[in-house]
Amino acid sequence: MSQVSYYYGMCCRYKGRKVRITDVAGKEYRGRIVNVDSKYVYLEQDRGFGGFGYGYYRPYPGYYYPVVPVALAAIGGFFLGAAFVW
Template sequence: MSRCDHYYSVCRRHQGRNVRIVEHSGRQHAGRIVRVSRSHVFLEPRQPQRWGFGYGWGWGGYGYRPYAYPVALAAISGFALGALLFW
């Protein structure tokens, strides 16, 4: 089993959960896994909590989904799981 296959299966098992991913270059990504392909894992970045009402805030984010960005599975050197890491 190659390293990419290993991270593919790990990411598939933890889809929908909050993770921190570290690349070989040292770059870190934190967010929720929203999709996994054979070559990339797609993360929804964590958003700051917005409380209160006002124009432009929406209604608690109802129906709003921030963008997800890809991280190449081949670039991953570390994977950490758990909400305690970021929230």
């Protein structure tokens, strides 16, 4: 099993959950998985309440924070939200 298919399966399994992903360059992404395709995992970044990390704050229904695509081939580490302090 290649690394890409391993992370693809993992991202599909945890879709909708908060995760922390580290790429091979060491950059860290935190957010909720909103979509996964054959090349990217899409994270809705958690901006917290005023940047202090009190969870999701949506000013009105249907408003979402920017979604960030992360290439599956660039993932170097994957952690579930429960494994760290958000």
